[in-house]
Amino acid sequence: MAQFIQLVEHCKQSIDDELLAGLTAPQATTSPKYLYDALGSKLFEAICELPEYYPTRIEAGIFGKHGKEMAQVIGAGTTLIDLGAGNCAKAANLFMHLQPAQYVPIDISVEFLRDAVGRLQQQFPDIDMVGIGMDFSLDLQLPQSVRSDKRLFFYPGSSIGNFTPEEALIFLRQIKTACAQGNKTDGGLLIGVDLVKENSILDAAYDDPLGVTASFNLNVLLHLNRLLDADFDLREWRHRGFFNDKLSRIEMHLEALSDQTVRWPNGVRRFERGERIHTESSYKYTRQSFISLLTEAGFENVTTWTDPQQWFMVCHARAA
Secondary structure, three states, X not given: OOEEEEOOOOOHHHHHHHHHHHHOOOOOEOOHHHHOOHHHHHHHHHHOOOOOOHHXXXXXXXXXXXXXXXXXXXXXXXXXXXXXXXOOHHHHOOHHHHOOOEEEXXXXXXXXXXXXXXXXXXXXXXXXXXXXXXXXXXXXXXXXXXXXOOEEEEXXXXXXXXXXXXXXXXXXXXXXXXXOOOOOOOOEEEEEEEEOXXXXXXXXXXXXXXXXXXXXXXXXXXXXXXXXXXXXXXXXXXXXXXXXXXXXXXXXXXXXXXOEEEEEOOEEEEEOOOOEXXXXXXXXXXXHHHHHHHHHHOEEXXXXXXXXXXXXXXXXXXXX
């Protein structure tokens, strides 16, 4: 039976402080992690099925075509640590090739992860599983039940793009350090990276005509209402998603459709019509710029795989 360890910070005051600092800043913001409550996680699953949202489909194709080759580079018997595991499907599709000794899915959405790990353990009863509910963007100190041998951090879906390049470097260095916990030096990283491409393709992927991405983004307001006891009215906001050429990133915002005042027990914020809350960024890289980032973070022996159009890239790198 799978173990489940809950390390998510439940201090309401710290959550309130983080959210209010963002919402009351001159340019209002929220962390992308607040997009992923239980409903948000399900909506993101739906986004991954959309024809416009190419990253999941193309990344799956790369894994499908090159999975065996990846396993030869990585080796069997890893401790497969799945960052932002969600429904665990991406990692599970690699089990046949990687044959991990232990699977460690990590996600901030605790109940969603618990259900996914329970189902997966029934499918793969011979794999030791330790599910961890935690915010890995803040801390990568793993419990002792996680093996120190051959740690392979798995970070698919181009989620690294949610960090600024400076933040990404810090995070990758944290992963490199975690690879070596227990004086082990045989760790590595398997990561998906979205590449720079035509603006029209990027814009469509983050603002689909069916409106699923809009629902996903707007759901963060429901989450904020629950967390802060706020009174955001979803009908007075709209989703905006577009590519920022100058910063090489997709931006998602919520834009006020009217002048309005939002209240919560200990505060208030006046939003003018057209004012935005920045909810997510997704940086896009070139192949060389990301390899350079990995090298600067302390990784070496980088191997890359991509699709024929070179829209997406999967990298494996060893901790130096």
